[in-house]
Amino acid sequence: MRATILHAPGDVRVENAPEPKITAPTDAVVRTVATCVCGSDLWSYRGVLPVAEPQPIGHEYVGVVEEVGSDVSTVRPGQFVIGSFVASDNVCPICRAGYQTSCRHAQWVNGAQAEYVRIPLADGTLVATPEQPDEALIPSLLTLSDVMGTGWYAARAADVGPGSTAVVVGDGAVGLSGVIAAKELGAERIIAMSRHEPRQRLALAFGATDIVTERGAEGVARVKELTGGVGADSVLECVGTQESMHQGLLSARPGGNLGFVGFPHGTRIDGQELFFSHVGLRGGPAPVRAYLPDLIDRVFDGRIDPGRVFDLTLPLDEAAEGYKAMDERRAVKTLLRP
């Protein structure tokens, strides 16, 4: 099969590789219908994370079940499935509490930018769609595997509710998905922090009511101005830098909540500042498995269309260009078709 291999920072190649096999009775092998490049894939691509040897890459996928292990009972060959970027058993106490990415048996999915991918713990990880989806739904369903579920978790962690005011820090695919989530969860006012015109347009299309182009202290001042001097009920932090976390914290009102899903790169939170902010904080890798059934319904019903975050679609064989376009910020997110 064809598979994307990261050889070294900046060096992505699509090569022939052996097809994955069932290695445990709880595995499934999925024939990938669509996969994509994640902002987090760029860490190794950019050399932020070390690349010791050539490695398969990719953790977002939708596809058709090709084969299942003998213990798998909830999905069967031929079904169209979506799964989380972290495999989970979905039955341990942590999964039952809704935190599948901290499952006791969690395994990070890898190698999804390929024609086939092996998914461990298939029963606890994959969710079949009610029917074979129309081609037009594929991009939106693909986002549920990571970015849309992550935006959803950010909104939940930030306690977005009916009538609330939400600020979204970050206008990448996750931030834009966060706008959709805030809208669906009933936020009345959604302030998107963005200085890129095409992303602003998408944010507005997804339900943002205000765009703030300023950053840092000026961005905070603008949010305060828009919220009667109080700050926002909910802040979705979708970047992960020291600056964005700090900006997010200062944008929330006392008693408000900040959900942070941008992977924290060396961030430190000052205990005293957090104390006096009265802001609640929750982050982490999104337990997207928890949201899949609901989000699949919303996509099938046509209520959400997160697939619009893909602004570049390439054949899998051109994955290298997909990485390059995202690295150079020519694309928000690249969809790859095997």
Next chain:
Amino acid sequence: MRATILHAPGDVRVENAPEPKITAPTDAVVRTVATCVCGSDLWSYRGVLPVAEPQPIGHEYVGVVEEVGSDVSTVRPGQFVIGSFVASDNVCPICRAGYQTSCRHAQWVNGAQAEYVRIPLADGTLVATPEQPDEALIPSLLTLSDVMGTGWYAARAADVGPGSTAVVVGDGAVGLSGVIAAKELGAERIIAMSRHEPRQRLALAFGATDIVTERGAEGVARVKELTGGVGADSVLECVGTQESMHQGLLSARPGGNLGFVGFPHGTRIDGQELFFSHVGLRGGPAPVRAYLPDLIDRVFDGRIDPGRVFDLTLPLDEAAEGYKAMDERRAVKTLLRP
């Protein structure tokens, strides 16, 4: 009148001072019936906070209204009242959201270890009891001014609910109050971290089901052992050091919550550790004003008896000994009677 003045670290004196006057139409002057020494008063007593010049001290009080300003309408002379350690207007959007200690017009009360104390924003700060309380209720009512309200906030911030498992880090007056709060809010299992036998006894009397004497990694391991390897739903952090925060964070289960009310002394929270913990965090100076009506009822009904945290009662004139006993850890908390 007699008033406690902190002259320098370690040098507390009770002296004659002018009685406070109404300085704003929203003020009240309260004749103090009981006051006490707070763990936070020890910061300046120990020289952790600078003492530039002799200063009045004390922020916990119950008493009888002596005089009110012309704008005060909810309390009147002769009423027995309890107030928060932070004065608030109780009507601004932040107060209405339940975070009175972040009120837009917040003022920290000071000088309460005296025969009389001026309370700003009396309408938004003081709550009158339904009747003049029996002498036996005075200590418990006094705790509502700070420590019991703070323990309550810790439990609320940690989202303690029916059937949950709560860990209380810290066995001072706030931690012990946190045990009461966890019990009242329905926690089924309450693990008190304490290595002091008299405090362990009080924790058990207040509703703790387990005592853990180990600290740090060993303490965390013990909590994990007691919670089926998962960690606690709720952790009340009532100390405020780097070690106690870290211990608290590691004691909570993924998806659990940590309420932190120990004033953070130079603590730093690692963003990545918090991210992967999946733990929700909220802290701050407790909005005790929000809880006063409910907690007054619970004291009058005899459901809670937080006054037992006072293990030393002295005449106001012996305040210096009250500080010394707490500083030397001979007393958990000192009540002073003017």
